[in-house]
Amino acid sequence: MTVSETIAEPGAGVVTDTGPGGLRPAAEVLRPHAEDAFAHELAALAAADDRPRPARWRLSPRAVATYLLGGTLPDGTVITPKYVGPRRIVEVAVTTLATDRALLLLGVPGTAKTWLSEHLAAAVSGDSTLLVQGTAGTGEEAVRYGWNYARLLAEGPGRAALVPSPVLRAMERGATARVEELTRMPADVQDALITILSEKTLPVPELAEEVQAVPGFNLIATANDRDRGVNELSSALRRRFNTVVLPLPATAEDEVAIVARRVDQLGRSLELPAVPDGVAEIRRVVTVFRELRDGVTADGRTRLKSPSGTLSTAEAISVVTGGLALAAHFGDGVLRPSDTAAGILGAVVRDPAHDRVVWQEYLETVVRGRDGWQDFYRACREVGP
Numbered sequence: 187m188t189v190s191e192t193i194a195e196p197g198a199g200v201v202t203d204t205g206p207g208g209l210r211p212a213a214e215v216l217r218p219h220a221e222d223a224f225a226h227e228l229a230a231l232a233a234a235d236d237r238p239r240p241a242r243w244r245l246s247p248r249a250v251a252t253y254l255l256g257g258t259l260p261d262g263t264v265i266t267p268k269y270v271g272p273r274r275i276v277e278v279a280v281t282t283l284a285t286d287r288a289l290l291l292l293g294v295p296g297t298a299k300t301w302l303s304e305h306l307a308a309a310v311s312g313d314s315t316l317l318v319q320g321t322a323g324t325g326e327e328a329v330r331y332g333w334n335y336a337r338l339l340a341e342g343p344g345r346a347a348l349v350p351s352p353v354l355r356a357m358e359r360g361a362t363a364r365v366e367e368l369t370r371m372p373a374d375v376q377d378a379l380i381t382i383l384s385e386k387t388l389p390v391p392e393l394a395e396e397v398q399a400v401p402g403f404n405l406i407a408t409a410n411d412r413d414r415g416v417n418e419l420s421s422a423l424r425r426r427f428n429t430v431v432l433p434l435p436a437t438a439e440d441e442v443a444i445v446a447r448r449v450d451q452l453g454r455s456l457e458l459p460a461v462p463d464g465v466a467e468i469r470r471v472v473t474v475f476r477e478l479r480d481g482v483t484a485d486g487r488t489r490l491k492s493p494s495g496t497l498s499t500a501e502a503i504s505v506v507t508g509g510l511a512l513a514a515h516f517g518d519g520v521l522r523p524s525d526t527a528a529g530i531l532g533a534v535v536r537d538p539a540h541d542r543v544v545w546q547e548y549l550e551t552v553v554r555g556r557d558g559w560q561d562f563y564r565a566c567r568e569v570g571p
């Protein structure tokens with residue numbers, strides 16, 4: 187697809203061209219929302235969907251699961267898998283959204299919590315943008331509402347002066363709200379969600395009013411396993427959620443497939459020249475990450491120390507994407523060990539003292555003697571500490 191072939195309304199963020207792999211990069215935005223990037227898949231699913239849909243859902247729960255896990259529709263439309271993992275996890279996540287409990291996606295960094303949350307909201311409500319980002323500085327107005335002070339002064343308190351939060355808008359529309367990194371928000375802001383999730387109501391005492399959620403409203407929160415203890419979820423809030431723990435990819439092959447697919451999509455949206463047959467290097471990056479993460483080599487023979495970083499799938503994706511850019515712009519168009527070595531080193535060595543030793547040991551005891559890994563060994567020594 188070239189830019190000039192793209193027909194899009196200004197600001198619409200939607201293109202209609204079909205490219206390989208299912209993703210339609212919108213030429214005028216860097217990263218289209220899931221509902222725009224996969225609009226054709228969602229439309230085909232809706233057309234083929236003859237199962238009952240919960241109130242205001244765009245698709246039936248089963249069609250949402252197909253959107254996430256992939257499949258082929260009766261008319262031949264191929265639905266690309268968005269999430270690679272146990273089917274049951276996806277089924278529990280989707281059905282939770284059709285109940286009166288909210289969904290909490292929990293897991294270590296890089297297990298696709300944010301990714302799954304975006305695609306769930308896109309498939310269920312056709313809108314993944316009702317998003318609150320949790321940080322230590324997130325205030326109550328991000329979860330409830332704020333005020334437009336100019337209007338407040340000019341017109342006095344009224345609905346027109348009220349600035350609804352994404353959660354409030356989701357309640358009014360019967361849509362899916364998203365809260366990222368729930369446990370990073372201060373406890374009192376988290377607690378503002380309790381009434382919303384249990385009473386499905388948000389009081390607005392300044393106007394002596396309340397906003398009642400309409401059917402279709404629900405909320406997906408994500409939280410990081412490693413943040414435990416930062417701002418522990420209160421048990422009152424926790425009870426309002428069904429928790430789904432997202433696992434790391436079960437096998438190396440799964441992880442290679444996840445990385446290869448995502449790198450391919452990213453490469454196209456960044457308009458990187460295509461680099462063919464990167465899969466051998468992708469497999470190597472995934473092997474290094476998994477062995478160091480697990481603390482043992484893939485054959486189970488050699489124990490290893492683990493570095494301080496998480497070495498997540500998401501980091502493998504950035505290492506390979508960075509390598510592809512190097513190969514395309516400065517190499518011969520083939521992804522080689524010298525293109526990924528620096529990225530791997532950067533991901534592994536986070537804590538200069540501890541991780542450097544871990545990496546050195548891995549290089550000398552594992553990489554150096556491994557069949558077919560000599561180029562990689564040399565490339566690592568060249569960039570290495």
Ligand SMILES: Nc1ncnc2c1ncn2[C@@H]1O[C@H](COP(=O)(O)OP(=O)(O)O)[C@@H](O)[C@H]1O
Nearest residue numbers: 268269270295296297298299300301448499500
């Ligand atoms: N099981 C998986 N299936 C599909 N993609 C995955 C999976 N695990 C990781 N990814 C990819 O890795 C990235 C995960 O990033 P993200 O959702 O931000 O992780 P988290 O929010 O859990 O830290 C996404 O780009 C996604 O494509």
Ligand SMILES: [Mg+2]
Nearest residue numbers: 299300301408
């Ligand atoms: Mg995340």
